[in-house]
Amino acid sequence: MFSIAIFLVILISVGRHTFVLGISPMPSSPRAIRELILLVKSADSPIVELGSGWGILSYKLARAFPERQVIGYELSPVPYLFSVLIKYFFSLTNLKLVRANFLHQKIPVGAILVCYLYPGGMSEVEKKLEEYKSSSLISNTFALPNKKADKIIRLEDIYKTPIYLYDFKN
Numbered sequence: 001m002f003s004i005a006i007f008l009v010i011l012i013s014v015g016r017h018t019f020v021l022g023i024s025p026m027p028s029s030p031r032a033i034r035e036l037i038l039l040v041k042s043a044d045s046p047i048v049e050l051g052s053g054w055g056i057l058s059y060k061l062a063r064a065f066p067e068r069q070v071i072g073y074e075l076s077p078v079p080y081l082f083s084v085l086i087k088y089f090f091s092l093t094n095l096k097l098v099r100a101n102f103l104h105q106k107i108p109v110g111a112i113l114v115c116y117l118y119p120g121g122m123s124e125v126e127k128k129l130e131e132y133k134s135s136s137l138i139s140n141t142f143a144l145p146n147k148k149a150d151k152i153i154r155l156e157d158i159y160k161t162p163i164y165l166y167d168f169k170n
């Protein structure tokens with residue numbers, strides 16, 4: 001009985017935040033994660049994940065780049081708590097997880113932004129870009145509405161999922 005109640009609370013919490021935020025905490029596919037890791041490899045700046053969900057991508061990034069700071073922002077409490085468990089279980093000292101709306105955060109100057117959001121979320125991110133002063137943005141599946149991507153990579157999956165790369169250094 002107790003476990004059913006816990007399960008329902010989790011389900012309601014995740015469902016409510018999915019409704020409010022307009023996106024579920026569905027993780028990037030393993031193929032997308034591999035590509036995202038390759039794309040952030042060439043720089044040495046901090047990596048900021050906008051909407052880190054269950055923390056799977058943050059975990060992979062923090063493991064792949066132990067010398068770099070990885071910050072994940074997530075609002076949905078259940079996925080956030082799960083990601084914190086992963087962080088402590090694997091002692092990822094370079095990974096910082098924050099339960100907050102990334103639209104209201106101060107992002108380290110020159111950071112690489114990584115996200116997997118939805119069209120409305122990308123509009124919001126676009127409005128914040130001046131303020132963020134990031135060096136680049138890498139977005140799984142969804143493009144910024146008004147900016148042309150510097151590069152588009154298509155994953156070799158059935159959807160030919162696009163990964164959009166925006167370089168703000170120039």
Ligand SMILES: C[S@@+](CC[C@H](N)C(=O)[O-])C[C@H]1O[C@@H](n2cnc3c(N)ncnc32)[C@H](O)[C@@H]1O
Pocket residue numbers: 017021023024025026027028049050051052053054056057073074075076079100101102103115116117121140
């Ligand atoms: C599709 S998931 C992607 C998870 C992870 N980035 C990945 O690629 O595996 C998008 C996540 O963004 C979170 N999110 C959406 N808008 C947000 C906001 N303004 N602030 C913080 N988190 C947000 C959602 O709660 C959701 O967990």
